[in-house]
Amino acid sequence: MKKGDKIVAIGVFALILISSLTVGLYRYFNKGKPMNAKIIQNQKVIEVIDLNSVEEPREWKIEEENGGFNTIRVENGRIRFIDADCPDLVCVHSGWLSEPGAIAVCLPHKLSIHIEGINEEIDQVSY
Numbered sequence: 001m002k003k004g005d006k007i008v009a010i011g012v013f014a015l016i017l018i019s020s021l022t023v024g025l026y027r028y029f030n031k032g033k034p035m036n037a038k039i040i041q042n043q044k045v046i047e048v049i050d051l052n053s054v055e056e057p058r059e060w061k062i063e064e065e066n067g068g069f070n071t072i073r074v075e076n077g078r079i080r081f082i083d084a085d086c087p088d089l090v091c092v093h094s095g096w097l098s099e100p101g102a103i104a105v106c107l108p109h110k111l112s113i114h115i116e117g118i119n120e121e122i123d124q125v126s127y
Contacts, residue, residue, distance in 0.1 A: 036117065037051055037113055051115070084106055102115045
């Protein structure tokens with residue numbers, strides 16, 4: 001290995017180490033922020049869950065008037081659709097929601113999950 005290759009390798013290793021440390025610190029200090037999941041069907045809030053106070057994983061089925069269903073799973077700090085009988089399953093493929101502002105929607109069943117909480121990042125500024 002040449003001297004230049006060693007310098008590049010050390011630089012890449014240092015960047016990886018600093019990035020990992022930064023992500024770890026971010027997760028550690030943002031762990032206790034309040035986050036609520038709102039489950040809304042037909043523009044009505046049917047349940048609000050404090051994601052930080054969930055002690056055991058829970059699953060339940062929400063049925064629609066026309067016989068359709070969605071199954072939701074909630075764990076400490078995150079929530080998701082795990083099953084549905086809609087044709088495209090976009091809601092299931094949206095995965096885990098764990099950040100404020102995240103949304104998963106099942107349009108055929110008019111059901112959505114919204115994560116609300118304190119997000120210190122500025123998303124948009126208007127005057």
